Amino acid sequence: MSVSPPAVLRRRRPRRLSLRSHSRNRPPQRAAIFTTVKMAICSRMPAIRSALVVTAVWLIASGIYFAFRDDVITRLIDEQMELQVTHEDRIAELRAQIDRIMSQQFLDQEQVKQRVNALLQRQARISLSLDKVEQKQAATLTEVEDHIDTRARQMHTVLADLGINAGRASAEGAPRFVPVKQPADDFERQLYRIDVGRAQIDRYRRTLITVPVRKPVIGEIEMTSQFGRRMHPLLRRLAIHSGIDLRGDLGEPVRATATGKVTIAGRAGGYGNMVEISHGNGLATRYAHLSEISVKIGQVVRIGEVIGRIGSTGRATGPHLHYETRINGEAVDPQKFLRAGSTLGDV
Numbered sequence: 001m002s003v004s005p006p007a008v009l010r011r012r013r014p015r016r017l018s019l020r021s022h023s024r025n026r027p028p029q030r031a032a033i034f035t036t037v038k039m040a041i042c043s044r045m046p047a048i049r050s051a052l053v054v055t056a057v058w059l060i061a062s063g064i065y066f067a068f069r070d071d072v073i074t075r076l077i078d079e080q081m082e083l084q085v086t087h088e089d090r091i092a093e094l095r096a097q098i099d100r101i102m103s104q105q106f107l108d109q110e111q112v113k114q115r116v117n118a119l120l121q122r123q124a125r126i127s128l129s130l131d132k133v134e135q136k137q138a139a140t141l142t143e144v145e146d147h148i149d150t151r152a153r154q155m156h157t158v159l160a161d162l163g164i165n166a167g168r169a170s171a172e173g174a175p176r177f178v179p180v181k182q183p184a185d186d187f188e189r190q191l192y193r194i195d196v197g198r199a200q201i202d203r204y205r206r207t208l209i210t211v212p213v214r215k216p217v218i219g220e221i222e223m224t225s226q227f228g229r230r231m232h233p234l235l236r237r238l239a240i241h242s243g244i245d246l247r248g249d250l251g252e253p254v255r256a257t258a259t260g261k262v263t264i265a266g267r268a269g270g271y272g273n274m275v276e277i278s279h280g281n282g283l284a285t286r287y288a289h290l291s292e293i294s295v296k297i298g299q300v301v302r303i304g305e306v307i308g309r310i311g312s313t314g315r316a317t318g319p320h321l322h323y324e325t326r327i328n329g330e331a332v333d334p335q336k337f338l339r340a341g342s343t344l345g346d347v
């Protein structure tokens with residue numbers, strides 16, 4: 001059995017809707033809704049437009065992105081690789097630089113070590129050299145001290161043999177005073193002894209200035225008559241010869257054999273023209289038969305000063321110098337003094 005539609009539905013056959021009929025037939029509510037929707041759409045148009053623009057931009061950007069994505073990635077990778085290579089090169093360069101610096105530092109350290117070693121060796125050599133210098137210095141000082149000591153003893157002995165008081169000098173050549181403070185160092189003590197010895201020699205020298213130990217004429221002397229008993233050439237009998245006769249040419253200069261003061265300067269009997277010089281400490285010298293006298297009584301004469309000239313005045317057979325040395329007025333052999341002068345050398 002077929003079922004037939006309800007009567008209402010059958011009657012209401014579907015009608016073709018047209019806009020005109022719709023608008024003509026639509027109910028007022030639906031129109032209101034339509035109006036409301038239309039107004040809402042119109043009010044939101046800017047937002048929708050913006051959204052559409054954004055969407056379009058996004059689509060374009062996406063398209064561009066997907067279109068150029070591979071190129072960008074490739075380029076980025078290339079840039080990354082290039083950067084990496086650059087960094088690796090830079091790192092290699094820095095490592096090489098560090099290696100160079102380390103090598104340089106090593107070389108510098110080696111050089112410093114070598115220099116330090118060289119300095120140490122040099123210091124050792126200098127120290128050794130200083131030791132040698134010190135030894136040499138000590139040896140030289142000892143030699144000087146020995147020389148001064150020998151010289152002081154010699155001068156003292158010569159003066160003692162001549163019967164001359166050597167002043168403040170003691171027999172051993174040591175000083176009579178004791179210094180306030182003795183040097184503590186060996187070197188200083190040696191220097192001190194040398195100073196004492198030199199001072200002693202200076203005192204002897206000052207004493208010897210007034211001791212007639214030098215020759216009255218320059219050059220080698222030739223003695224024609226000695227001191228003492230002899231047959232007088234003119235008197236033809238034994239007589240005491242109070243001096244020595246020295247050969248010389250007429251007019252040859254005669255010189256003072258020590259510093260002193262002239263006590264006689266003129267004619268003196270058989271002496272002829274004579275000069276007598278007092279040297280102090282009882283010492284005196286006489287120069288006789290002079291052809292010329294160059295000094296006056298009271299005059300102070302120095303060692304080697306010309307006092308007159310060789311002649312043959314007085315009792316003389318020919319030009320020669322009669323030379324005397326006297327101690328406290330008593331004639332003594334001048335050769336004793338001349339030998340002393342020869343022993344002492346240049347004083």
Ligand SMILES: [Zn+2]
Nearest residue numbers: 243244245322
């Ligand atoms: Zn004589």
